[in-house]
Amino acid sequence: MASFQITGGRKLKGELNPQGAKNEALQILCAVLLTKDPITIHNIPGIRDVNQLIDLLGDLGVWVTKIGESSYRFQASDVNLDYLETDTYKRKAAALRGSVMLLGPMLARFKKGRIPRPGGDKIGRRRLDTHFLGFEKLGAQFNYDANDGGYYQVDASNLRGTYMLLDEASVTGTANVLMAAVMAEGTTQIYNAACEPYLQQLSKMLNSMGAKITGVGSNLLTIEGVSELTGTEHTMLPDMIEIGSFIGLAAMTQSEITIKNCQIPELGIIPDQFKRLGIQMEFRGDDIFIPAQERYQIESFLDGGMMTVADSPWPGFTPDLLSIVLVTAVQAQGTLLIHQKMFESRLFFVDKLIDMGAQIILCDPHRATVVGLNRQIPLKGIRMSSPDIRAGVALLIAAMSAQGTSIIDNIEQIDRGYQNIDTRLNAIGAEIIRL
Incomplete structure (x- = not known):
């Protein structure tokens, strides 16, 4: 069984090319x-x-x-x-x-x-x-x-x-x-x-x-x-889940990243959902540019109610990105309700984020409330294990934004869905060692 050792707090800068879907x-x-x-x-x-x-x-x-x-x-x-x-x-x-x-x-x-x-x-x-x-x-x-x-x-x-x-x-x-x-x-x-x-x-x-x-x-x-x-x-199309993961990664690590050749019209509402978290981005032709942001603020509904992000069949929001939205909200300003309707065990990885210092209430197997830290309290590095592909990358994003060193075990789950993710992120400034 392989593991990632991640030194957190590194700001990234450069270009990422999404893999095929x-x-x-x-x-x-x-x-x-x-x-x-x-x-x-x-x-x-x-x-x-x-x-x-x-x-x-x-x-x-x-x-x-x-x-x-x-x-x-x-x-x-x-x-x-x-x-x-x-x-x-x-x-x-x-x-x-x-x-x-x-x-x-x-x-x-x-x-x-x-x-x-x-x-x-x-x-x-x-x-x-x-x-x-x-x-x-x-x-x-x-x-x-x-x-x-x-x-x-x-x-x-x-x-x-x-x-x-x-x-x-x-x-x-x-x-x-x-x-x-x-x-x-x-x-x-x-x-x-x-x-x-x-x-x-x-x-x-x-x-x-x-x-x-x-x-x-x-x-x-x-x-x-x-x-x-x-x-x-x-x-084949570029992988929309990887594109969304890179958007969340840029925000959490305060990094300036350009995601190349995204075929933006095929992404549906994915960019808009991340914009609702307060993440700035620019469409440059078919590329998405995310500037380094010190802070980002979660929107509220028009009546002042708490923002909710839920999965639904296309053209609704894909369930594969809810884990990424959840971890990205950890350092936002504001509060967000995540409603994962499809799978009853997909939110259980939040206990690792809580151990890192995140403020999350797991309401039930399908819902979690994230109270953003607004960069007032940094996450801390811990040892954890990847339960599935998307949670594994969410934990990787958390570890890269945290203070200190983290170790993620069972990274075979991450390798199932993300091609050479450590090599590609290290090329733009990350510090990830495959053990």
């Missing part, structure tokens, strides 16, 4: 199974979860060729379905949350699929009902047998288009059902579909492969099934 990558990579033709993908982030998925695709028989620093060519012309029966597949797929999205392409092209219960963050219950209810609506037969080693087994020999209303606007659930539907017979309509930029990117890629998807960007997708798909070339 992690959440988009996991969907796009699974989609290569939909065709026997080569697919070229650019701006793939070199992070643990993505590298594990690429490795898993290679084990399945997909030809994987690295053609650039962040570009790969994939060709799924000789997929070995017998591999799904092996213990190696079970171990690798169970360790990766994104492996569940292999099912949709498997069902569409090979008419069957098999997946163990996937792992991932320890942030509360992350049910798979949306995925399987959608598959069943398309005509797939689903079976889970605990005596068969805990596998989900799906027979999709008669996939037919249908109308469905998803029980929740799940991003991965929508992506999985969408990939299964593109080669189902007839027309499928998916209502209450997630419409995040990741889904829009996936839909655009599938359409470039010959799929017929309309309603892209809305919560009603219409898919006219086709018999086969062809190869394509696709470039």
